[in-house]
Amino acid sequence: MKRRTILMAALAAPLLPTGLVLAQGGTAGDSAKPFDPTVVHDRDRVLGAADAPVTIFEYASLTCSHCATFALQTLPEVEREWIETGKARLVYRHYPLDRLALVAAVSADCMKGDKAFFAYIDMLFAEQSSWARSDDPLAALAQRAALAGLGQEAFDACVADEAQIDALLARVIAARDTLAIESTPSFIINERKVSGALPYDEFAEILEEAHRGT
Structure with a gap:
């Protein structure tokens, strides 16, 4: 059985298969150091300065309506008041809840540079109801990837890359x-x-508490 099949099953299971090693960018059984989600890695996509006192790790699924709500209604003000002022940085990480979200996440990771990545993510959240619910969501996703600079051939190769998945x-x-x-x-x-997709005022209170604790 391919490892991707094992991992997809593991996502729905309460426990991982015994002995499965999750190595950063590697395969089961690799001796590479396991991925540590508590620290920022070179491959992470980041908004904000590296020396910001508050770090926000966001876990989101691109087909999640609540994630879209946060992206459209709360995040813009977080960016203005916290990220652009140097008080916080946001580390975006994928947490796909379905196969379409997984494909969207993989295509996002093929964007060159954080600017293109976040522009694409913003577009997918803003137009989520259109592409995710279309009759051919994969084609709709590919169209948006092309607008972000990832052509059809590159998109096809990207979403078929099992190592990246x-x-x-x-x-x-x-x-x-x-x-x-x-x-x-x-x-x-x-x-x-x-x-949860907290409104800005509630989210800002949590950021203030974190900032006071630094």
Whole structure:
């Protein structure tokens, strides 16, 4: 059985198969160091300065309506008041809840640079009801990827890249098992877990508490 099949089954299972090693970018059985979701990695997509005192890890699924609500209604003000002022940085991590979200996440990871990545993510959340519910969601997704600079040939190669899919799923499972991420959107804010698409005022209160603790 291919490892991707094992990992997809593991996402729905209460426990991982015994002995499955989730290595960063590797395969089961690799001796590479397992992915640690509690720290920022070079491959992470980040908004904000590296020395910001507050770090927000966001776990989101691109087909999740609550994630879209946060992205459209709360995040813009978080960016203005916290990220652009240097008080916080946001580390976006995928937590796909279905196969379409997985394909969307993989295509996002093929975007070159954080600017293109976040522009694509913003577009997918803003137009979620259109592409995710279309008669041919994969084609709708490919059209949006093309607008973001990932042409059809590159898109097809990207979403068929099993090594990339494996690495993404390994990070998802590491977040589930290490941080107890169970739903989207979920956040780890300076080690505090927060769940749900909170309105800005409530989210800002949590950021203020985190900032006072630094």
